[in-house]
Amino acid sequence: MPLVAYLGPRGTFTEQASRCLTDDFDAELVPFDAVSQALRAVRTGEVLAAAVPVENSVEGSVPATLDALSAGDPLVAVREAMLPIRFDVLVRPGTRDVRSVASHPHALGQVRGWLAEHLPGAEVRVSGSTAAAAAEVLAGEHDAAVTAPTAIEEYPSLVRLAEGIADLPDAVTRFLLLRRPGIPPEPTGADRTSIAAVIGDEVGALTELLAELSLRGINLSRIESRPTKDRLGEYRFFLDFDGHIADARIGDALSALHRRCSEVRFLGSYPKADRSPATVRPAASEQVFRHSAQWVDDLRAGAIG
Amino acid sequence: MPLVAYLGPRGTFTEQASRCLTDDFDAELVPFDAVSQALRAVRTGEVLAAAVPVENSVEGSVPATLDALSAGDPLVAVREAMLPIRFDVLVRPGTRDVRSVASHPHALGQVRGWLAEHLPGAEVRVSGSTAAAAAEVLAGEHDAAVTAPTAIEEYPSLVRLAEGIADLPDAVTRFLLLRRPGIPPEPTGADRTSIAAVIGDEVGALTELLAELSLRGINLSRIESRPTKDRLGEYRFFLDFDGHIADARIGDALSALHRRCSEVRFLGSYPKADRSPATVRPAASEQVFRHSAQWVDDLRAGAIG
Incomplete structure (x- = not known):
């Protein structure tokens, strides 16, 4: 089964995008810590392709992707996906009072209004990724995590306090599936x-x-x-x-x-x-x-x- | 010997240009009364090519040529010539006092300054062409004709009163040799x-x-x-x-x-x-x-x- 790299960890938007970008063939998804590492794995042939974010209608383009695309051996996009940016809020079962909420800074930036309205007393904390925030909630470090909708599949012992939240309901992130050059689709x-x-x-x-x-x-x-x-x-x-x-x-x-x-x-x-x-x-x-x-x-x- | 049409009569600038445009092959030059007639003769195959004026650095472009080129069967230019616009003044031998001078209106327009300075008392008269003016001088109708430098060859019994005159010494006329379409030069x-x-x-x-x-x-x-x-x-x-x-x-x-x-x-x-x-x-x-x-x-x- 061909391997497809994505920007990890599991349970984030990029994993969701990589599933969407590979829904027409059997692929094993492999998380990488950085876009540059995922693209390097394509260039060396370690993986067949990589699913990477290129731009976000709220945050703008992803410089790491642009830079990794323009240096090194050529790579070409063969498929595009647009993912709506919607977040869930996950908590441990039985949680009543949310005193702290954690997530990746980009995610926090896109639900600021929702947090102010619905969890006005909670302390906002920064995690390395939306999925890492969920893991930290599971470990008892925070009360709630703002995550990608897929995170619940990775952390089924958490429950949704809210789902599909976003300050800008039409915001999307654009992803590309990149491969080594070949005959275009x-x-x-x-x-x-x-x-x-x-x-x-x-x-x-x-x-x-x-x-x-x-x-x-x-x-x-x-x-x-x-x-x-x-x-x-x-x-x-x-x-x-x-x-x-x-x-x-x-x-x-x-x-x-x-x-x-x-x-x-x-x-x-x-x-x-x-x-x-x-x-x-x-x-x-x-x-x-x-x-x-x-x-x-x-x-x-x-x-x- | 191939026939090449030009805007007549003999002894004008266009004849001079047509000689210049055909100096690399043996051609028999045939005068026509109008550019449109010369081009029609090319289109019908009556002649191989036509030498026609397209623009003049004093008078501007030649509308008759542009119009005849853009209507009817396509024709293409295969050679270009630039002729300096210089005129001779021809008179009958022994002429002392020039009381009248004739030429084509375009020619008169380009030597107006010279006439005012050198023949201030002469009456200026219009002829159908520079060559026609020379013929009329020969017939005694006028005292002098402003002509193309080639006119003296057609009217060897006239003599030059002045040669190479022009108000603007760098003025040129551009001519093209036109043929039916073929592989370009x-x-x-x-x-x-x-x-x-x-x-x-x-x-x-x-x-x-x-x-x-x-x-x-x-x-x-x-x-x-x-x-x-x-x-x-x-x-x-x-x-x-x-x-x-x-x-x-x-x-x-x-x-x-x-x-x-x-x-x-x-x-x-x-x-x-x-x-x-x-x-x-x-x-x-x-x-x-x-x-x-x-x-x-x-x-x-x-x-x-």
């Missing part, structure tokens, strides 16, 4: 392509990069810059856009970025989690691309009209 | 490509069209709009830019314009008259284009890095 008509591109510190460089996409009718869904560690003033841009590398307009745009950028890394073409089909302008359709290339071939061969 | 590294493109009446349409060129490092040397006769608010743009359709960056840009424009007509790739080599940015070189296309092919096949 088949296009589905509702795909996303991710790249990391380095451009120099020149006037207009980013505008021109974005124009390469917009002129080909490509819809950008995310852009984020991080300074490269190599040179001051040089930035690496993480871009997500609608479409699949097999699409003519996407391949054409990637070629253009490869010419333009001092470095460009393909991070995969994969089905979008929400399955929303790409809107392709008529002038950017496969047929129009094929027709335009044929027109130039004909002109070069002296066959016009 | 070999690239020389100093080529020009001409097109006519129709874009709709939409915000940003022209900016985006120009961006398709600039993003590929293509240097525009001329742009001119003319309303199409079909629809109000719709324009046809005549564009000249450095490079040859055989160049990767030019073929790529033409494909993009074909996708974008409601109509685009290739008007030829041909050596520039001034032989100034195109400046190609490193990111737009043949090798970089080949390499970027190969990169995308490799990614699609799952072979990265």
